[in-house]
Amino acid sequence: MIAAALLIALGGCTKTHQLTTTMNRTEGSQPQVVLMPLDVELSVLGASGGLEPRADWTDTAKTYLLEAIRSEKASKQIDMVVFQDERAGAAYQDVVNQLIKLHGVVGNSILIHQYIQEAALPSKNGQFEWSVGPSAKALKEIYKSDYALFVWVRDSYSSGGRVALMVIAAAAGVGVPGGQQLGFASLVELETGNVVWFNRLARGTGDLRNADGAVSTAQYLLAQLPK
Amino acid sequence: MTRFAASLRRLAAVAIVLGLSACTAYSLVPPMANDVANFRVEPDIAWNKANKLRVDSSAALASWTADGPGLNNVIFIGGVKDGTPVLTVQGDTGGTKDALVFRKDMSPSEIVELWEAAITKLNQTSIAKASNIQPTQFGGMPGFKFEFSYTNKDEVERSGLGYAAVKDGRLYMIFYSGTKLHHYGLRLASAQKMMETAQIRG
Amino acid sequence: MTTADRGRVLPHRRGFLGGLCSCSLLGMAACATTPANEPPMTSGYKPAASTDEGGLWHVMNRVEGEIKRSRHLIRDPAWDAYLRDITTRLSADFSNDMRIYLMRTPYFNASMAPNGMMQVWTGLLLRVDNEAELAAVLGHEMGHYMQRHSLAKVRDARARADFATVLGLGLGAAGSLAGLAVMAGHFSFSREQEREADDIGLQLMAKAGYAPMAASEVWQQIMEEAKADPSPKNDNVMFATHPSSEERMTTLRAKAAETGVQGEPYAERYREKVRSIRFMLLEDELRLRQYERSLVLLQRLQKETPGDGELIYFEAEVYRLRAGQNDAKTAEETYERAVLAQNAPPQAWRSLGLIQRRDGRHEAAGQSFKKYLDLRPDAEDRAIIASYMEKTS
Numbered sequence: 001m002i003a004a005a006l007l008i009a010l011g012g013c014t015k016t017h018q019l020t021t022t023m024n025r026t027e028g029s030q031p032q033v034v035l036m037p038l039d040v041e042l043s044v045l046g047a048s049g050g051l052e053p054r055a056d057w058t059d060t061a062k063t064y065l066l067e068a069i070r071s072e073k074a075s076k077q078i079d080m081v082v083f084q085d086e087r088a089g090a091a092y093q094d095v096v097n098q099l100i101k102l103h104g105v106v107g108n109s110i111l112i113h114q115y116i117q118e119a120a121l122p123s124k125n126g127q128f129e130w131s132v133g134p135s136a137k138a139l140k141e142i143y144k145s146d147y148a149l150f151v152w153v154r155d156s157y158s159s160g161g162r163v164a165l166m167v168i169a170a171a172a173g174v175g176v177p178g179g180q181q182l183g184f185a186s187l188v189e190l191e192t193g194n195v196v197w198f199n200r201l202a203r204g205t206g207d208l209r210n211a212d213g214a215v216s217t218a219q220y221l222l223a224q225l226p227k
Numbered sequence: 228m229t230r231f232a233a234s235l236r237r238l239a240a241v242a243i244v245l246g247l248s249a250c251t252a253y254s255l256v257p258p259m260a261n262d263v264a265n266f267r268v269e270p271d272i273a274w275n276k277a278n279k280l281r282v283d284s285s286a287a288l289a290s291w292t293a294d295g296p297g298l299n300n301v302i303f304i305g306g307v308k309d310g311t312p313v314l315t316v317q318g319d320t321g322g323t324k325d326a327l328v329f330r331k332d333m334s335p336s337e338i339v340e341l342w343e344a345a346i347t348k349l350n351q352t353s354i355a356k357a358s359n360i361q362p363t364q365f366g367g368m369p370g371f372k373f374e375f376s377y378t379n380k381d382e383v384e385r386s387g388l389g390y391a392a393v394k395d396g397r398l399y400m401i402f403y404s405g406t407k408l409h410h411y412g413l414r415l416a417s418a419q420k421m422m423e424t425a426q427i428r429g
Numbered sequence: 430m431t432t433a434d435r436g437r438v439l440p441h442r443r444g445f446l447g448g449l450c451s452c453s454l455l456g457m458a459a460c461a462t463t464p465a466n467e468p469p470m471t472s473g474y475k476p477a478a479s480t481d482e483g484g485l486w487h488v489m490n491r492v493e494g495e496i497k498r499s500r501h502l503i504r505d506p507a508w509d510a511y512l513r514d515i516t517t518r519l520s521a522d523f524s525n526d527m528r529i530y531l532m533r534t535p536y537f538n539a540s541m542a543p544n545g546m547m548q549v550w551t552g553l554l555l556r557v558d559n560e561a562e563l564a565a566v567l568g569h570e571m572g573h574y575m576q577r578h579s580l581a582k583v584r585d586a587r588a589r590a591d592f593a594t595v596l597g598l599g600l601g602a603a604g605s606l607a608g609l610a611v612m613a614g615h616f617s618f619s620r621e622q623e624r625e626a627d628d629i630g631l632q633l634m635a636k637a638g639y640a641p642m643a644a645s646e647v648w649q650q651i652m653e654e655a656k657a658d659p660s661p662k663n664d665n666v667m668f669a670t671h672p673s674s675e676e677r678m679t680t681l682r683a684k685a686a687e688t689g690v691q692g693e694p695y696a697e698r699y700r701e702k703v704r705s706i707r708f709m710l711l712e713d714e715l716r717l718r719q720y721e722r723s724l725v726l727l728q729r730l731q732k733e734t735p736g737d738g739e740l741i742y743f744e745a746e747v748y749r750l751r752a753g754q755n756d757a758k759t760a761e762e763t764y765e766r767a768v769l770a771q772n773a774p775p776q777a778w779r780s781l782g783l784i785q786r787r788d789g790r791h792e793a794a795g796q797s798f799k800k801y802l803d804l805r806p807d808a809e810d811r812a813i814i815a816s817y818m819e820k821t822s
Contacts, residue, residue, distance in 0.1 A: 122254065123272075344716055
């Protein structure tokens with residue numbers, strides 16, 4: 001059922017690793033996807049050129065992005081349920097927390113080792129092989145979903161408002177000229193925990209502090225999501 | 228590619244004990260006999276050797292990863308000299324040096340204690356614990372092995388396995404660690420086999 | 430990091446609190462410690478989402494979500510109940526609006542966020558002598574909360590376009606040293622705000638029957654520990670965020686006397702509570718390898734409970750780990766005292782054995798190790814200890 005084809009979409013501001021173009025589903029129904037908590041952080045570029053996270057902007061961005069993702073998925077005909085802390089219950093709480101954190105590490109590892117040639121892991125030989133492991137089944141149990149969708153975005157703006165190309169920086173807070181809005185969307189197959197689709201977004205425009213900006217980011221992120 | 232140097236630096240926080248400096252490259256370690264940091268080992272899978280480390284030691288050092296340093300990692304510490312710190316972080320002036328000193332008369336229990344303190348300091352975590360210390364042959368001499376568990380700032384729990392021995396007054400250790408949920412177990416068999424059959428060539 | 434609301438206060442209490450706004454005592458035109466034009470906070474209060482206070486709460490709610498997931502969070506119903514009992518005694522109304530999180534971090538810290546999230550770090554539990562001192566710290570933080578000091582700071586910072594302060598709220602990861610720098614820089618309240626929080630804390634303590642004098646004692650301790658720590662990077666978060674001074678201590682002592690309440694320290698009750706996790710906390714402390722600081726701590730703890738074998742053991746451990754010039758000898762003597770004392774942990778025999786072994790006294794070491802294994806048959810390091818004994822026989 002899985003069309004296993006390694007496709008790397010080129011061009012534009014997204015770059016996709018696509019191990020599958022279709023999602024598993026039970027006969028006659030839509031694929032079930034649980035949307036995991038959005039990992040978003042917006043920062044302000046201070047006068048000194050340093051970056052500092054802005055909790056209020058982050059909060060706004062998350063709200064808009066969630067809304068935008070919801071409308072995106074509606075157009076893609078998938079059944080999406082939003083992650084809720086309380087649903088895990090005592091038995092699964094720990095595993096689910098670790099899965100979320102672990103995916104953060106895996107996602108960042110992909111950004112570095114899969115997308116940056118200098119940081120590639122030669123043993124992988126160009127293959128796309130990333131996983132959070134079969135513990136992901138816990139999410140399948142809880143949400144009755146076959147997949148989990150993770151979204152991660154980092155962006156920064158000058159304190160006067162976003163004018164031109166913005167700056168992305170690491171926790172070190174160093175401003176890099178000509179920076180970007182950096183993000184990824186990752187689709188995890190819950191039976192195995194394998195990342196079956198990964199889309200990296202990198203661009204210099206778009207303001208996540210307003211609804212339109214969030215909509216365009218969501219569109220980019222979810223472009224070519226398996227059907 | 229330099230625009231992602233910034234995101235690389237962010238990842239420094241994700242790496243476990245031995246971090247990466249920006250734009251670190253990896254070299255392929257093929258599955259065959261390898262000389263590394265005063266050891267000779269024979270991995271049965273391919274690994275990736277970090278070309279730049281951000282820690283120092285009087286010992287020869289090396290760091291390998293199979294799936295990415297945030298996910299699993301093997302550290303080779305080949306011969307810490309008596310009276311020197313087991314590891315120091317480059318650029319750290321904050322008293323790490325005195326606190327992590329290896330002494331050749333240390334018992335395995337004390338060396339493991341030292342390792343707990345090292346992981347605690349390097350990862351700025353308060354939750355680091357060794358367990359199940361057992362005598363075993365290592366590098367062709369009487370040594371010991373131990374299991375490990377820790378959680379650092381990224382809140383991901385990691386498991387570890389170490390093999391060590393003191394030879395001619397110097398400490399030799401190989402320590403494998405990885406995410407408890409998946410990546411530790413993923414390469415454990417290969418890592419353990421490699422550590423069990425390692426030779427010390429220092 | 431903390432906000433406070435005047436709350437639905439009973440008439441007699443309003444009298445207390447109304448007179449305590451120290452800025453009015455200083456004759457300032459407007460009370461700069463609290464946000465202007467704020468109605469008194471009532472219990473069960475939730476700000477409107479569209480207000481800046483609402484935004485602040487929203488942000489802190491997200492931070493709280495992270496803390497709930499943290500592996501540094503100690504999930505112990507007995508401790509949760511104990512801490513809640515204290516806050517309820519201090520203020521039943523506000524206690525209902527708070528959630529208390531005990532974080533496994535070996536540093537002295539407690540804080541209250543604008544949305545009612547309170548953190549207590551395990552390092553603090555080792556550094557207060559009795560329940561009254563703990564209540565003093567919690568009461569002080571509740572004071573910041575009740576007076577909405579955080580909101581005042583945020584508004585003030587926004588007015589000054591000081592984004593660093595605005596952003597800093599609670600974003601330092603819970604229980605992590607990474608957050609310390611952020612906190613130390615951004616969470617210091619003004620001296621007036623500190624005085625207000627002190628005043629409120631004292632009143633709450635007095636009313637709850639705690640000895641108000643404990644407040645000056647605990648802050649004195651925080652100061653002393655900061656002084657005793659020779660490390661260049663001072664990890665004393667509490668000190669960094671609440672700068673103390675002799676003047677403050679004098680004021681606290683005087684005001685404690687003014688309450689006219691003697692109160693109780695509830696020392697024994699507290700010590701009994703802490704004993705249940707003290708071993709783990711002291712292990713965490715020792716892992717930091719900050720010997721001077723740990724010795725100050727252990728010597729103070731022993732003043733409170735002399736002859737406690739567990740404390741003597743840990744003091745010996747510091748000497749053993751420090752391994753300076755005469756430390757092995759000092760450690761050995763201290764272990765020997767420990768094993769004779771009450772509730773000495775079996776590990777004291779193990780450590781004694783390690784010292785003897787290192788010194789070449791293998792027979793003595795073998796006997797020590799045997800005692801250890803006899804006392805602790807399920808020791809997780811049984812195999813390696815047994816191997817030491819083989820070499821000695």
